[in-house]
Amino acid sequence: MSDFFNLMLSFLGFSARPLRLRRSFPFLTIGIAWAIVAAGLLLPIRGAYGAGVRVLTCDEGRVRLIYEPDALERTPLRTDSGPMDRLRIAGAGQTSREGWPSVPAQRVLVGIPLDVEVQVRVVEFTSSVKEGYRVAPAPRSEAVGVDGERFAVERYVRDEAAYQQDRFWPEASVIGEKPSFLRDQRVVELVFYPVRFNPVRGEILRCERMLVDVIFRRGADKSPVRNPKFNIQNFQEERFYRGIIVNYEGAREWRRMRRAKKVAAARPFASGTWVKIKVLDDGMVRVTGADLLEAGVDLSGVDPKTIRIYYGGG
DSSP: OHHHHHHHHHHTTOOOSOEEEOTTOTTHHHHHHHHHHHHTTTTTEESOBOTTEEEEEESSSEEEEEEOOOOEEEEEEEETTEEEEEEEETTOEEEOOBTSBOOEEEEEEEEOOTTOEEEEEEEEEEEEEEOOOOBOBBOEEEEEEETTEEEEEEEOOOOHHHHTOOSOBSSSSEEEOOOEEETTEEEEEEEEOSEEEETTTTEEEEEEEEEEEEEEEOOTTOOOOOOTTOOOOOHHHHHHHHHHBTTHHHHGGGSOOOOOOOOOOOOTTSSSOOOOOOOOSSSOOOOOHHHHHHTTOOGGGOOGGGOOOOOTTO
C-alpha cells in the first residue's frame, strides 16, 4: 500500500524518486485516474485553488481581488541539464508544460453573472526583479523496466527553444480563461503567476502584491439577472461551492435556476385486474379464493405467486 501512496504523491509533484508499480493492484489504474482528475493535472497547472487570494468587493459591475503570495521557497535540484533551482510557494501549484520552466501558479474560480462578458484588468502591481536563478523545467514521466517490473521515473530535461527566449515567462502575471459553468454557477478561472522567469538573463520577476478587477460587460439595454428565489437546498453542494469559488457569498444569486425534471406519475393500477379491500377492524385479515370469486375475479388464469397486496399506495 505504501507504493500506492508514493505513486499518488508522485503525480501530485511531491516526489522525484523512482516508484515501483506492482501489477498485483488492479485498482491502481483507476486510483491514478481519479487522482489526476481531483488534482487538476489534466490542466497545465498543478495545485489547489485560491490560496493568497481575497475578495475586496463584489457587485453587479465587478469583482475586485487582491493577491498576496506567500514566501518563495528555493531548493536545489539535480536535473539532466545540471544543477538547477526548484521554486515553490506554499498553497500554489506549478506550471507543468514539459521541458519549460516550472514556476508557481495560483488558480482561482470567480463566480460571475449569467449575462455578462468578462474583462480581467490589473489595477496595481508590486514586484521586484532578482538575479542568479536557474529554474528547473517541468518534468516528464518515463516508464523504465527493471527485472520484469515497471518503474515510473521523472526526468527533468530542458526544452532548449524555451530556455533561449530572452523574456519573462509566462508572458502575463494573470490570465483569465473562457467562462464556463460549474454545475449551476457560471464562473471564470483566473491563473496568477507570482513568479516569472527569464532563462537567458537568469532573472525572476517576483510579484509581492497584485490588485485585479474582473469587470462585467453587458449591453446597455440589459439589467442584471439574479435568482431572487435562491435558497440552500443541498448543504453538501453548498459546501462544495464555498470551498472552490472565491466570491461564494456574492455569486450565489447569480446562479441559473435549476429546472425540476418532470417525472411521469406511476399508475400501478392502470392495467390488470384489481380488487379494493376495505378493512374495518385491526388485526389479521384473511382473503380466500371464495372472497375473490365473490368479488368477480376469474381465478382460472391467476398464478398465486403473482398476487400482490398494496397498502397506502405502495
